[in-house]
Amino acid sequence: MRYKSAFHYILTLMLHAKKRGFIGLSLLLSTLFLSGCSKVSELGFPKGVSSVNDQSLSLWQGAWIAAGVVGVFTLILILWPAVFHRPKVGGPEFPKQTQYHIPIEIIYTIIPFLIVAVMFYFTAKKETIISQKTTVAAHEISVTGIQWSWQFAYPEAGANAVVTGTPAQPPTLVVPVGELVRYTLKSNDVVHGFWIPAFMIQMQNLPGVTNHLEFTANKVGEFRGRCNILCGRSHSQMLFTLKVVTPAEYKIYLESIKGGQA
Numbered sequence: 306m307r308y309k310s311a312f313h314y315i316l317t318l319m320l321h322a323k324k325r326g327f328i329g330l331s332l333l334l335s336t337l338f339l340s341g342c343s344k345v346s347e348l349g350f351p352k353g354v355s356s357v358n359d360q361s362l363s364l365w366q367g368a369w370i371a372a373g374v375v376g377v378f379t380l381i382l383i384l385w386p387a388v389f390h391r392p393k394v395g396g397p398e399f400p401k402q403t404q405y406h407i408p409i410e411i412i413y414t415i416i417p418f419l420i421v422a423v424m425f426y427f428t429a430k431k432e433t434i435i436s437q438k439t440t441v442a443a444h445e446i447s448v449t450g451i452q453w454s455w456q457f458a459y460p461e462a463g464a465n466a467v468v469t470g471t472p473a474q475p476p477t478l479v480v481p482v483g484e485l486v487r488y489t490l491k492s493n494d495v496v497h498g499f500w501i502p503a504f505m506i507q508m509q510n511l512p513g514v515t516n517h518l519e520f521t522a523n524k525v526g527e528f529r530g531r532c533n534i535l536c537g538r539s540h541s542q543m544l545f546t547l548k549v550v551t552p553a554e555y556k557i558y559l560e561s562i563k564g565g566q567a
C-alpha cells in the first residue's frame with residue numbers, strides 16, 4: 306500500500322506540474338541544443354592525438370548528438386501519454402483505438418530511414434578520407450597478428466628488424482610523431498583486430514588478405530593497443546604498447562633493431 310500511495314503521489318505531482326513540466330522540458334531541450342552547438346565534449350575520445358581523431362571526432366560527437374535527440378524525443382513520446390492521457394473519471398475505460406494509420410506508419414518508416422541515411426553519408430565520407438592511400442607516407446611498418454600476440458616489422462631498417470611479442474610479454478610498437486606511417490596488416494592464422502582506442506583506429510588482420518592503413522601520431526607518449534576480434538583462448542592477452550617518439554628517437558630505435566629484436 307505504501308508503494309501504491311507513493312506512486313499516486315508522484316502521479317499527482319506530475320499532473321499538477323503540467324504547466325511547469327512544459328517550461329522544464331523546453332528549458333532542458335534548449336540547454337541540450339545550446340550546449341550541443343557551442344562546445345561538445347570529446348565524449349571519451351581524446352582530441353588531436355592522431356590524424357584519424359582529427360577526422361573521426363566530429364563524427365563520434367555527431368552520432369552522440371543524433372542519439373541524444375532521438376532519445377529525448379522517444380522519452381517524450383513515452384511519457385506524454387502516461388501523463389497527459391490518463392483515464393478521466395467517468396470516461397471510457399479505453400480511449401479510441403487507432404490502428405493501421407497509413408500516414409503515421411509511413412512517417413515512422415521514413416524518419417528512421419532518413420536518420421540511417423544521414424549517418425551513413427557522413428560515415429562513408431570520413432571513411433573515404435581515413436582509408437585514402439597516399440604516396441607521401443614517410444615510413445612503413447608491417448603489423449602481423451599471431452595467436453596470441455603481435456609482430457611488428459620495420460622494413461626500412463632491414464629484413465631482420467622484427468619485434469615479436471608473446472602473451473606474457475606484449476610488444477611495443479614504436480612510431481615517430483608528426484610523420485605519416487603506412488601500416489600493412491596481415492594475419493598468420495585467424496582474424497585479429499588491430500585496435501588503438503585512443504587513436505580511434507581499428508582495422509582487421511585477415512589471413513590471406515593484406516590490409517593497409519595510414520595515420521600520423523600527433524602526440525608523444527604511450528598508448529594502449531589491443532586485439533578487438535575474439536581470436537581464441539588468450540585473446541585478452543593480445544596487447545601491445547604504442548610508443549610515440551620524436552623522429553630522432555625513432556631513427557635511433559630503427560638502428561637498435563637492425564640486427565633483430567631489441
Ligand SMILES: [Cu+2]
Nearest residue numbers: 497532536543
Ligand atoms: Cu587476436
